[in-house]
Amino acid sequence: MPFVRSAALLLWKDVVVELRAKELVYATVFFAAIVLLVFAFAFLGGPLPTVDVSAGVLWVALVLTGTLGIGRAFEREREGDTLRALMLSPLPRAAIYVSKLAAIALLMAIVETVVVLLMILLFHLSVAGEAPRLVAFLALGTLGFAAVAALFGASLGRARSRDVLLPLLTYPVVVPVLIAGTRGTVALLTGDGAVASYWLKFLLVFDAIFVTIAVRIFEPLLRGDS
Amino acid sequence: MKGSKPLYLVATLLAVAGLLWAPQLIAAAPREATMGFVQKIFYYHVPSAWLCFLGAFVCAGGSIAYLFKDSEAGDRVGVAGAELTVLFGLCVLVTGPLWARKAWGVWWQWDVRLTTTLLLWMIFVAYLFARRYGGPGARKLAAGLALFGAADVPLIYISVSIWRTIHPKTTVVPTLQAGMRGPFWLSLGTFTVLFFVLLGMRLQLERARARVDELHLAVEDLEDR
Amino acid sequence: MKKFASSLFWLLVAVLLLALVGVARAEPDAKPPAQKDAEGFEPVNGDMMMQRGEFIRADRLVAGAYGFIFAAVVVYVASVAARARRVELEAEALRRKLEKRG
Numbered sequence: 001m002p003f004v005r006s007a008a009l010l011l012w013k014d015v016v017v018e019l020r021a022k023e024l025v026y027a028t029v030f031f032a033a034i035v036l037l038v039f040a041f042a043f044l045g046g047p048l049p050t051v052d053v054s055a056g057v058l059w060v061a062l063v064l065t066g067t068l069g070i071g072r073a074f075e076r077e078r079e080g081d082t083l084r085a086l087m088l089s090p091l092p093r094a095a096i097y098v099s100k101l102a103a104i105a106l107l108m109a110i111v112e113t114v115v116v117l118l119m120i121l122l123f124h125l126s127v128a129g130e131a132p133r134l135v136a137f138l139a140l141g142t143l144g145f146a147a148v149a150a151l152f153g154a155s156l157g158r159a160r161s162r163d164v165l166l167p168l169l170t171y172p173v174v175v176p177v178l179i180a181g182t183r184g185t186v187a188l189l190t191g192d193g194a195v196a197s198y199w200l201k202f203l204l205v206f207d208a209i210f211v212t213i214a215v216r217i218f219e220p221l222l223r224g225d226s
Numbered sequence: 227m228k229g230s231k232p233l234y235l236v237a238t239l240l241a242v243a244g245l246l247w248a249p250q251l252i253a254a255a256p257r258e259a260t261m262g263f264v265q266k267i268f269y270y271h272v273p274s275a276w277l278c279f280l281g282a283f284v285c286a287g288g289s290i291a292y293l294f295k296d297s298e299a300g301d302r303v304g305v306a307g308a309e310l311t312v313l314f315g316l317c318v319l320v321t322g323p324l325w326a327r328k329a330w331g332v333w334w335q336w337d338v339r340l341t342t343t344l345l346l347w348m349i350f351v352a353y354l355f356a357r358r359y360g361g362p363g364a365r366k367l368a369a370g371l372a373l374f375g376a377a378d379v380p381l382i383y384i385s386v387s388i389w390r391t392i393h394p395k396t397t398v399v400p401t402l403q404a405g406m407r408g409p410f411w412l413s414l415g416t417f418t419v420l421f422f423v424l425l426g427m428r429l430q431l432e433r434a435r436a437r438v439d440e441l442h443l444a445v446e447d448l449e450d451r
Numbered sequence: 452m453k454k455f456a457s458s459l460f461w462l463l464v465a466v467l468l469l470a471l472v473g474v475a476r477a478e479p480d481a482k483p484p485a486q487k488d489a490e491g492f493e494p495v496n497g498d499m500m501m502q503r504g505e506f507i508r509a510d511r512l513v514a515g516a517y518g519f520i521f522a523a524v525v526v527y528v529a530s531v532a533a534r535a536r537r538v539e540l541e542a543e544a545l546r547r548k549l550e551k552r553g
Contacts, residue, residue, distance in 0.1 A: 148374065155370065159361030169356055169367075172348040173374045177386040183389065204382055213377060220293045223372045224363035267516045307526045313527050320523075323515040328509055420524065427531050441545035448484065448552050 010099030020196035023108060024076070028069040032111050033118060035061045039171045040122050054123045058115065059141070059178055064113050066145055067167050069102055074153040083154060083222065091105070093219040101143075101211070103149050108142045120184035130188045133196060137188065143212060145174050151214045155221045170173040177204055233427050240420050267325040269410055273417035275343060281311030281423065282346055285353070286376035287350075289369035298436065301365055304372060305430035308353045310421060315328040315347035340386040345382050349375035 001009075012163040015073055030106040039057045043049050049057070077083050111150070127134055149170045184199030190206050284306030291300025322340045323333040335342070349371065367428040 124299070149372065152367070155360075155363060155367045157361050157363055159359060159364065161359045162361070165356060165359060169352050169371055173346050173371070173378050174351060175345055176378065176381040179385040179389055202385065203382075209377055209381070211373065213373060217293055217370050217373065221363070221366050225365045235456065266513050270520050272518060285457070309527075312521060317520045317523055320519045324516045328512055382471045424524075424531075426537075429540065431531055431535045434535060434542065437539055438542050438545065441542060441549065445545055445548050448549065 001091060003092050003095050006095035007099045007102065010086070010091070010096060011102045011106075014099065014103040018103075018107075024069065024072055025107060026070065028065055028107060028111050029052050029114050031068055032061055032065040032115050036115065036118050036122065040190075044123070049123055051186050051189045052182075054119065054125050054191065055182045057123065058119055058125075058185060059181045061115055062108070062112060062138075062142065062179065063145060063171070063174070065115075066104075066108055066142070066149060067170065069107055069111070070146065070149045070153045071163060071166050071214075072116060073100075073107070074156070077154075078158065087219075087222055094215045095220075097151070097154070097215055097218040100154065101146055104150055105142060106147045107140075108146065109139075109226055112142065126189070132183070133188055133200070136200060137181060137184050137196075137203070138202065139209055141177050144177040144203060144207045145170075145216050146174050147207065147211045151218060151221065154218070157224075177203065180206070231422055233430070237424050238387060238414060240423060243416065262362055265325070267321050267331075269413045270411075270417075271318060271321040271325060273414040274314045274321065275339070276414065277421045278314040278318055278346065280418075281307045281314060282372075282379070284425070285372045286339060286351065289372040292318065293366060293369045293373065296303075301307065301348055301369065302429055302432035302436070304369055305326075305354075305357060305365075305432060307426050308350045308368075308372065309428060310424055311350040311353065312347060314421070315343055315350065318338075318343050319347060321412060329333075329364045336386075336390045338390065341386045341390070345386075346375065346379060349378070369377060 023079045036057070037062065043053050043057065074083075083096075083103045087093070116125070116127070116138075120127065150164065152169045153166055156165055159165060184196050186198065186205070187193075187195035264401075269328030285304050287299075288300040289305055291297040294306055319340070321345075326335060326337075326340075327333055353368045353371050353375070355363050356371055360367045
């Protein structure tokens with residue numbers, strides 16, 4: 001079966017499963033909201049938060065929610081042992097990884113919509129006119145983060161400390177995404193177009209490199225130790 | 227252990243030579259104009275940094291061999307490289323602040339190179355964690371992380387450098403005063419030899435472990451008969 | 452092997468102490484006493500960013516740096532040696548098992 005069709009089919013399967021259960025979407029969206037609330041209490045004591053703080057809160061909330069969501073998504077896979085079943089099927093390996101990545105990106109898109117709306121409300125984030133580029137930042141940043149986290153999430157298998165290991169392995173690697181995301185968002189919100197474009201391109205490069213590597217090593221990683 | 231005694235002996239001699247002789251040379255080297263005596267930390271700080279990065283690339287190289295060719299030797303090189311990265315990285319991260327305290331007045335200032343080293347160090351600490359606690363398939367997982375880590379180094383460097391920078395300029399080596407070059411290259415040379423001796427020791431340990439695994443299998447075979 | 456390892460260890464400790472003596476004897480930055488000139492200004496010394504009165508000797512920092520690296524390498528070598536010893540013992544036990552049933 002051709003690559004794109006397999007990936008699309010697998011993505012559709014994940015969407016349907018989630019539509020029936022709805023567990024993952026509700027839980028992660030709610031988690032994101034709670035994290036934002038916690039940040040609100042931490043930072044909104046006095047004067048309005050600076051642009052730096054808002055950008056930081058946005059991206060940290062996304063990283064935390066993403067970690068939780070990805071962890072939970074693969075937990076569900078483990079329970080049904082579906083990953084192993086997929087690996088045994090004749091589907092192209094890269095398609096399995098890409099479909100997982102797309103599914104997570106879709107989940108994160110929903111979460112991010114809610115997060116941005118809440119931030120406009122609670123943190124007085126003013127997106128005025130910069131909405132398309134903010135969406136681009138969120139999309140590219142999420143893709144970079146998810147590319148790494150999904151790969152590790154899938155490979156952690158039945159490791160006992162997998163909940164702690166996922167952030168431990170992912171966060172140091174995705175620091176450039178965090179820096180690019182926050183600095184880029186700040187540039188966007190303060191009207192510095194050139195800097196924002198730079199960070200957007202940086203994220204594009206990061207995504208290109210890491211999605212390529214991840215697609216390439218997905219199979220050896222899941223095959224396990226020889 | 228029989229084969230490794232010579233290596234341990236060499237390591238000791240190196241330590242003796244490196245740490246007795248080098249300080250004499252270093253103390254005799256001209257004092258750097260702006261930073262004074264504390265700049266002498268640089269003779270150990272910079273080589274440690276270079277070896278930390280060398281270790282990371284050695285680990286990445288081994289990991290690639292292990293991931294794509296199922297090379298057990300590659301895996302051994304990977305874990306040995308990772309341990310040395312963590313060891314020398316720790317040296318950089320301790321000596322850096324000790325130097326920074328005098329040079330800049332604060333222990334830590336998010337300087338590019340120190341921050342990049344910190345992140346690299348954390349990635350390889352995570353490598354060791356992954357190997358230990360990653361469950362089945364842990365070694366491949368760690369190898370994947372090493373690959374990501376190595377690819378990430380330039381990206382981390384670029385993003386952090388745009389974020390902050392105060393480190394002395396890279397050209398601190400070529401524009402060294404004549405009197406400083408000798409001790410510096412001696413120090414670097416000693417450290418590099420030390421690196422390869424430690425690598426050799428660690429690889430020997432891994433090979434011994436592999437032999438023990440084979441012995442276990444042989445015993446199990448016997449018991450099954 | 453145990454004897455070899457422990458004599459190695461003590462040799463390294465001795466080297467560390469000698470090295471520390473060597474470093475301690477090296478001259479630290481001479482701190483000129485701050486003297487007010489005619490207009491009441493004091494000449495600045497090199498450590499502009501440190502608070503008044505706070506003073507960590509440079510040679511202590513240098514000794515600390517070298518000492519740490521030395522200690523770290525020694526601890527690592529000791530750790531590799533200890534692990535190697537354990538693996539060797541395990542290998543011996545397994546070889547004996549094989550020979551018995553051989």
